[in-house]
Amino acid sequence: MTIKGVLFDFDGTLTHPGALDFPAIKLELGCPVDQPILEYLETLAPARRAELMKILEEKEEIAAKASRPNSGAEKCLGDLKNRGLLLGILTRNSLSSVKKALKTFNGVTAKDFSAIITRDVSLPKPHPDGVLQAARRMGFKSSELLVVGDFRFDVMAGKAAGAWTALLTDGGRSVMAPGDPDPDFTISHLRTIFDILEQDY
Numbered sequence: 001m002t003i004k005g006v007l008f009d010f011d012g013t014l015t016h017p018g019a020l021d022f023p024a025i026k027l028e029l030g031c032p033v034d035q036p037i038l039e040y041l042e043t044l045a046p047a048r049r050a051e052l053m054k055i056l057e058e059k060e061e062i063a064a065k066a067s068r069p070n071s072g073a074e075k076c077l078g079d080l081k082n083r084g085l086l087l088g089i090l091t092r093n094s095l096s097s098v099k100k101a102l103k104t105f106n107g108v109t110a111k112d113f114s115a116i117i118t119r120d121v122s123l124p125k126p127h128p129d130g131v132l133q134a135a136r137r138m139g140f141k142s143s144e145l146l147v148v149g150d151f152r153f154d155v156m157a158g159k160a161a162g163a164w165t166a167l168l169t170d171g172g173r174s175v176m177a178p179g180d181p182d183p184d185f186t187i188s189h190l191r192t193i194f195d196i197l198e199q200d201y
């Protein structure tokens with residue numbers, strides 16, 4: 001396998017986990033705990049959806065400002081770039097939140113990414129659309145991309161697009177559900193991406 005680019009999930013992967021309190025946001029929006037927020041909003045009448053989307057965006061902006069880079073994230077991104085790999089971000093969050101959160105990173109800006117795919121421009125994960133878009137923008141096949149994320153939707157989207165997938169875990173309970181595709185790799189720190197790449201060359 002040849003990996004030419006790494007497509008990162010954003011929240012909880014490039015940022016330190018926990019900034020976005022999904023259970024609290026779901027409670028405030030009246031979203032059932034077992035349903036993803038964006039899909040829940042899609043089920044609502046347009047006026048109500050717009051009202052709740054505004055609340056969600058406010059929560060996301062606050063979380064983005066309070067977020068911090070994940071352990072080793074800045075070094076990992078810099079080292080990948082130095083090795084000639086292209087970088088991308090694929091998130092269910094908004095572009096505005098990503099840009100705000102990236103301001104807390106040292107030596108990393110939005111310009112370091114060849115593709116930043118947010119819900120503003122793609123169908124949300126687990127749909128493979130965002131992975132395919134990122135591969136197109138980078139000029140690669142999706143099979144030349146490694147998708148790295150901390151949630152089952154990251155693995156599902158990557159696998160559905162034919163990309164390699166690495167699940168970033170914090171060593172706690174598995175985020176995967178029965179019937180989900182297995183990630184190609186499971187890592188507990190971003191630096192382990194380099195062990196995956198070593199298998200390449």
Ligand SMILES: [Mg+2]
Pocket residue numbers: 009010011012013149150151
């Ligand atoms: Mg995440």
